[in-house]
Amino acid sequence: VATAAPASEPLRRFLQVARGAGLKVSAAEGIDAARALDLVGFEDRTVLRDSLGLVLAKTPEEKAAYEEVFDIYFKRDEFAGGQDAIEDEAPGSDQDPFSSPANGAGGDGMGGQGGQSLGSLLASDDRATLATAMEQAAREAGIENIRFFTQKNLYARRILDRMGLRALERDMEAMRQTGTPEGLGRAQFLDGKVEALRDSVRDFVERNLLLFAKGDTEKFREELLKSARFSNLERRDLDRMRVLVRQMAKKLAARYAKTRRRRLRGQLDTRRTLRRNMGWGGIPFITVWKQKRIEKPRVMVLCDVSGSVAAMAQFLLMFMYAINEALSDIRSFAFAGSLIEVSEILEKQPVEEAITRIMSMIGYGSSNYGNSFADFEDGWMRHVTNKTTVIILGDARGNRTDPRTDVIGRLSQRSKRIIWLNPEYRSAWGTGDSDMYRYAPFCGLVTVCNTLRHLERTITDILEAAA
Amino acid sequence: VGSKGRRPFAGPGRARRLTFRHGDAIRILNSSLEPDVNDALPLGGAPLRSIDVVEQGLGEAGYIANRQISTAIYMAHHLQKPILVEGPAGVGKTELAKSVASWLKLPLIRMQCYEGLDESKALYEWKYGKQLLYTQILKDKINSVIGDADDLATALDKLHSFGDVFFSHQFLEPRPLLRSLQEPGGSVLLIDEIDKSDQEFEAFLLEILSDYQVTIPEIGTVGAIVPPIVLLTSNSTRDLGDALKRRCLHLHIGFPDDKLEAKIIASRVPGIDARLLKQLVSFAQQLRALDLKKVPSVSETIDWAKIMLLLHTTVLEVDLVRDTLNVLLKFEADIEVAGKQLAGLTHKARQEAGVT
Numbered sequence: 176v177a178t179a180a181p182a183s184e185p186l187r188r189f190l191q192v193a194r195g196a197g198l199k200v201s202a203a204e205g206i207d208a209a210r211a212l213d214l215v216g217f218e219d220r221t222v223l224r225d226s227l228g229l230v231l232a233k234t235p236e237e238k239a240a241y242e243e244v245f246d247i248y249f250k251r252d253e254f255a256g257g258q259d260a261i262e263d264e265a266p267g268s269d270q271d272p273f274s275s276p277a278n279g280a281g282g283d284g285m286g287g288q289g290g291q292s293l294g295s296l297l298a299s300d301d302r303a304t305l306a307t308a309m310e311q312a313a314r315e316a317g318i319e320n321i322r323f324f325t326q327k328n329l330y331a332r333r334i335l336d337r338m339g340l341r342a343l344e345r346d347m348e349a350m351r352q353t354g355t356p357e358g359l360g361r362a363q364f365l366d367g368k369v370e371a372l373r374d375s376v377r378d379f380v381e382r383n384l385l386l387f388a389k390g391d392t393e394k395f396r397e398e399l400l401k402s403a404r405f406s407n408l409e410r411r412d413l414d415r416m417r418v419l420v421r422q423m424a425k426k427l428a429a430r431y432a433k434t435r436r437r438r439l440r441g442q443l444d445t446r447r448t449l450r451r452n453m454g455w456g457g458i459p460f461i462t463v464w465k466q467k468r469i470e471k472p473r474v475m476v477l478c479d480v481s482g483s484v485a486a487m488a489q490f491l492l493m494f495m496y497a498i499n500e501a502l503s504d505i506r507s508f509a510f511a512g513s514l515i516e517v518s519e520i521l522e523k524q525p526v527e528e529a530i531t532r533i534m535s536m537i538g539y540g541s542s543n544y545g546n547s548f549a550d551f552e553d554g555w556m557r558h559v560t561n562k563t564t565v566i567i568l569g570d571a572r573g574n575r576t577d578p579r580t581d582v583i584g585r586l587s588q589r590s591k592r593i594i595w596l597n598p599e600y601r602s603a604w605g606t607g608d609s610d611m612y613r614y615a616p617f618c619g620l621v622t623v624c625n626t627l628r629h630l631e632r633t634i635t636d637i638l639e640a641a642a
Numbered sequence: 643v644g645s646k647g648r649r650p651f652a653g654p655g656r657a658r659r660l661t662f663r664h665g666d667a668i669r670i671l672n673s674s675l676e677p678d679v680n681d682a683l684p685l686g687g688a689p690l691r692s693i694d695v696v697e698q699g700l701g702e703a704g705y706i707a708n709r710q711i712s713t714a715i716y717m718a719h720h721l722q723k724p725i726l727v728e729g730p731a732g733v734g735k736t737e738l739a740k741s742v743a744s745w746l747k748l749p750l751i752r753m754q755c756y757e758g759l760d761e762s763k764a765l766y767e768w769k770y771g772k773q774l775l776y777t778q779i780l781k782d783k784i785n786s787v788i789g790d791a792d793d794l795a796t797a798l799d800k801l802h803s804f805g806d807v808f809f810s811h812q813f814l815e816p817r818p819l820l821r822s823l824q825e826p827g828g829s830v831l832l833i834d835e836i837d838k839s840d841q842e843f844e845a846f847l848l849e850i851l852s853d854y855q856v857t858i859p860e861i862g863t864v865g866a867i868v869p870p871i872v873l874l875t876s877n878s879t880r881d882l883g884d885a886l887k888r889r890c891l892h893l894h895i896g897f898p899d900d901k902l903e904a905k906i907i908a909s910r911v912p913g914i915d916a917r918l919l920k921q922l923v924s925f926a927q928q929l930r931a932l933d934l935k936k937v938p939s940v941s942e943t944i945d946w947a948k949i950m951l952l953l954h955t956t957v958l959e960v961d962l963v964r965d966t967l968n969v970l971l972k973f974e975a976d977i978e979v980a981g982k983q984l985a986g987l988t989h990k991a992r993q994e995a996g997v998t
Contacts, residue, residue, distance in 0.1 A: 201888055207721060214720050222693060225713040229891040233726075238894055425881075455774070 186212055189248055190231075191319075192386045196244040198237050204230055220249065247382055293339040294346060297368040305372075309379060312337035318383050331380045335373065343369070401627045404598075416627070417527070420490060423631050424497030431471070431501040431638040471503035472637055473562050475590075477551065479569030480534060481511040481542040487598045487625060491568050493526045494630055501638060508555070509533050510547035511540040516555065544571065544610065545579035552582050559589045564637055568596045568624075571604075571611040578610040583617045592619030592640075596633060599623070689746055690719045705734070705741035706906045714893040715742060715871075724851050724872035726836075726887065729895035732939020734906075735875040738895075739832035742871060749825055751870075752832045753818040755839035761846060765856055767815045773808050809860040819850055820864065828868035836886075837876040844886050851889045898940065900927050906940060911947045920995035921958045922947050928987050929970060929980060938970040945969050957997055960988050 186209060194200050200208075207230045215226045224245050232241035296305055316333040347365055350358040400416055447463040476495055478488040488509070495505055506518045515537060521529045559565065565586060571578075587593050595618045597604065597611060604611040615621045624633055689699060697712040707715075718725045727735045743750035753764060777784075787804075791797035816824060822831040836844065850856050854866040874890065876882060898906060904923045908914060922943065930937045938946075946969045955962060964984055971977045980987070 199884070203888055207723065210721050211717060214717065221709065222713060225710045226717055228710075229714050229717055229725075229893060233887040233890075233892040235728075235894060455770070 183209070183212065188319075189227075189245075192248055193231060193241065193244055195387055196240050198231055198241060198244075199233075200231055244386065247386055250382070293343045294365065297343075297365060297372065308338055309334060309376060313379065313383070318380070319387055321380070321384050321387055324384060327377070327380050327384060330383075331373070331376050334376050334380070338372075340369070340372075403627075404625045416490070417493065419627060420493050421497050423627070424494055427631070427635060427638060428498045428501045431498075470562060471501060472564050472640070473504045473560070474502050474506075474637070475555075475559065475563055475565045476505070476507040477514070477547075477565065477567045477569075478507065478509050479511065479542055479544075479567075480509045480537060481540055484568065484570055484598055485534065487596075488568055489526075489530045490627070490630060491566075491596070491624075492521060492530065494634060495566075496521060496526055498634065498638075506555075506558070508551065509537055510542070510544075510550070511537050512543050512546065513537070514547040514550035514554075541574050542569070542572065543576045544569065544573035545577040545582075548579045548582040548586075552585070556586065556589065559586065561589070561591055563590045564640075565590045565593045566596065566637070567593060567614075567618075568598075570597055570599050570609065571595075571614055572608050573610055575608045578613050580610075580613050580617065583614055587617040587619075593617060594619060594633065594637065595621045596624035596629075597621065598625040690716060692716070699745045700738075700741050701909075703741040703745035704909055705737060705745075706902060706909055707738075708898070708902060711738065711893065711895065714891055718871060718873075718891055721891070722854075722869055724874060724890045725893050726874045726876065726882070726890035727893045727895060728876045728878055730897065730937075730939065731877055732941040733895045733897060734940055735873075735895060736832065736834055737941075739830055739873040739875075742873070743830040746830070746871075748827065748871075749829045750832060751818050751822040751825070751829050752834060754834045755836050755843070757838060757840060759839050759843055763817055764843070764846075765817050765819045766858060767817065768809070769813045769815050773813050776808065776813075806860065811861070814858075814861070820856060822870045822872075823850070823854065823856065823864060823866040825870065826867055829870040831870045831872045833872065833874045835877060836874045837879045837882060841883065844883055848885060848889065851886070897930060897937075900924065903927070903940060903943065907944055907947050910944045911951060914947055914951055915956055917995050917997055918950060918956055918958075919947070921991045921997060922950065924994040925958065925963070925987060925991040926970065928990060932980060932983070934971065934976045934979060935973045936971070936976065942970050958988050958991055960985050963988055 190200055190205050190208065208227055211226045211230050212223070215222050217223060224242070227245070228238060228241055232238040293308075296308065312334045313330075315337050316330060318330060318334075321327075321330055343365070347362045350362040352358075397415070397419060400412055400419060403412075442465040444463045444465045448459050448461070449457055451461050451463055452459050474495065476491065478484075478491060480488050492507060495502075495507070499505065506516065507521055508514055509517045517529070517533050520532060523529075524532070583593070595611075595614060599609070599611075601623055603609065611621070620633075620636070622629070622633060624630060690696060693709070693712050693716045696716045697707055697709070700707045700712060700715070714725050717723070727738065729735055739752075740750055742748075784801075788797040788800050791800060814820075818831070822829045833847070836847075851872065854869040855863050857863045897903075900923050903926070904919055907919060907923065926938050926943045926946075946966065949966055949969060953962070964981065967977055967980060967984075971980060
């Protein structure tokens with residue numbers, strides 16, 4: 176039973192479209208879809224929709240996306256309605272005056288319609304055949320490759336050309352040239368029909384753009400955002416960035432969330448072995464080996480929230496709180512002129528709101544690193560243990576105040592390690608009032624960090640280091 | 643046999659002869675012995691002929707299914723895939739499995755998942771006690787077998803020639819998963835609240851979900867006699883792995899609309915007055931629209947309906963609702979929120995049911 180039915184052409188295209196809409200459809204699921212289709216057939220749309228939905232969409236979000244894309248994809252009533260008004264005005268639609276003159280000229284690009292010209296199709300108002308012709312012309316024009324909305328007119332034009340519009344236009348011009356009332360009338364009648372055709376083709380292209388291009392453009396945009404500098408982000412991208420941050424964080428958290436143990440080979444844990452085998456009178460049926468726990472990292476984050484670093488701080492904090500479950504303990508501090516602890520605010524409120532609040536409390540001032548570090552030493556230095564990783568985020572520009580490297584020195588001795596994330600490029604370090612190179616000797620890692628990618632790399636590094 | 647071969651219209655007897663899959667030999671053997679049982683088999687094809695039949699059958703078992711649910715059961719049988727059922731608590735996920743089992747007259751094997759569930763509780767365990775006891779009882783026999791051996795090597799050789807007597811089927815304690823595979827007439831396996839188990843356990847389930855078989859290191863691979871119908875339920879307390887989802891059909895059951903809910907309650911609480919029913923449903927639906935910590939589930943509405951029936955109520959009164967609100971709402975804060983709007987909610991419920 177497990178043999179796969181070959182995916183039929185419409186299904187294959189639908190799967191492609193579904194993937195574009197953000198559904199994760201694996202090859203195995205594709206095969207299941209083909210088997211489901213085999214079982215229920217195309218006849219009943221609702222059954223088909225339910226069945227494929229069971230196989231393809233596996234979360235509530237995916238279900239919604241799936242239903243949307245299913246409806247767009249299987250909507251094939253291009254020519255139903257909307258043209259009835261024109262139809263009524265049709266003079267003498269029972270006779271077909273264009274069949275003989277247009278047939279020869281209209282032949283270019285009309286391969287699939289059995290020699291019927293576009294003019295006669297329009298005049299006879301054969302919607303089903305028109306729809307088929309359009310579908311075929313679209314396939315020939317390669318509609319699947321449409322990616323950008325700027326290509327809409329191009330593709331519409333190509334489809335119309337393939338349907339034989341140019342020849343028809345030539346014919347209509349010829350009719351007008353005759354000057355007879357009959358010829359003019361027919362030309363006018365056809366004008367209306369052609370306008371309607373243009374509209375439906377444009378609609379059709381637009382729908383296909385939605386189908387085929389949405390996924391790709393989104394993906395493209397996301398890739399771009401991942402390597403865009405935080406300070407260059409536009410306001411409208413922020414939401415999408417938040418989603419991306421959560422996705423990345425979720426991935427990392429899933430990988431590192433568990434307390435891991437590393438088994439030490441060949442060292443018997445006598446106490447546990449005896450306990451475990453008590454039921455058999457202490458005869459060691461089951462052996463227990465000694466193992467080493469791998470601790471989750473304990474993190475303290477110090478964020479400069481002044482000026483240009485602020486955007487970066489927001490994402491760092493968001494990231495850190497999203498991987499909460501992979502950390503055993505996280506405390507966060509914000510500083511500009513002085514330093515305060517902000518853990519509580521961040522735990523109680525969603526990060527976005529919390530950040531705005533923190534900013535209003537302390538942000539946007541001119542920074543004083545020395546002062547802030549001194550604050551930290553007074554208030555929280557005693558909580559730093561040799562298991563604590565300290566992350567400092569800042570450009571190290573203290574406006575020519577005393578950098579207090581001595582505090583960082585002591586912090587470095589107490590903590591497991593200090594990681595300094597600097598949103599400035601390396602070439603700018605040490606220029607002007609930057610104290611980066613004065614702090615650097617005390618830090619285990621100093622790195623440029625101004626895009627989402629940098630952020631991910633650094634945090635992976637922190638989680639790895641705990642192992 | 644393609645999937646088409648098992649489709650509609652072949653009579654039950656004919657279908658049985660046409661459909662061959664693994665485990666068939668045993669089933670045919672059984673069918674000659676106990677024909678009545680065999681007629682209830684889902685895999686004979688007859689009860690799961692079409693989606694309509696499924697819907698009707700579930701209805702007879704007391705489960706009012708919408709089209710999607712019946713489609714899922716139909717597909718699960720024909721594609722031989724497990725169904726992962728997700729949705730809020732109390733919409734009848736577990737009930738679905740029970741109803742399928744009672745409709746098809748198959749045994750329901752239920753495995754409740756929890757943190758720390760491992761294979762010794764889910765799949766099989768060795769009967770240690772029995773093994774020890776038998777070694778003691780058989781001590782003399784073992785002595786007589788190896789007693790005349792001159793040295794250790796010969797004794798060992800002799801022991802080996804007996805094979806793994808103590809690690810055979812007799813000493814195996816089957817747990818739910820293994821039992822569901824060994825049911826000769828097929829079964830409905832319910833893996834309840836899979837999201838409560840650990841991630842490792844999820845990975846462990848993959849083999850049984852995709853191939854209907856499990857591997858026991860000491861014995862080998864055990865395949866299903868008749869592939870069971872498998873339902874997994876989840877409340878989405880954590881995201882399940884992609885590998886698991888890929889192997890399952892995914893069914894999302896949400897709260898029913900008012901018409902369906904009325905039908906469900908009517909089937910569960912027979913004898914309830916139609917007008918009272920309308921009021922109850924309307925009230926529950928309104929509660930779900932409020933901003934509550936936990937909205938009332940269908941099972942809670944059913945309980946409430948039963949209470950109203952006991953109290954011989956015909957019209958919802960504010961005081962009565964206030965007194966019985968703790969059946970629907972389980973948090974003090976929620977009761978407080980709803981309590982403030984009680985008069986309005988009751989009034990609207992009465993209005994919608996046409997009761998003045």
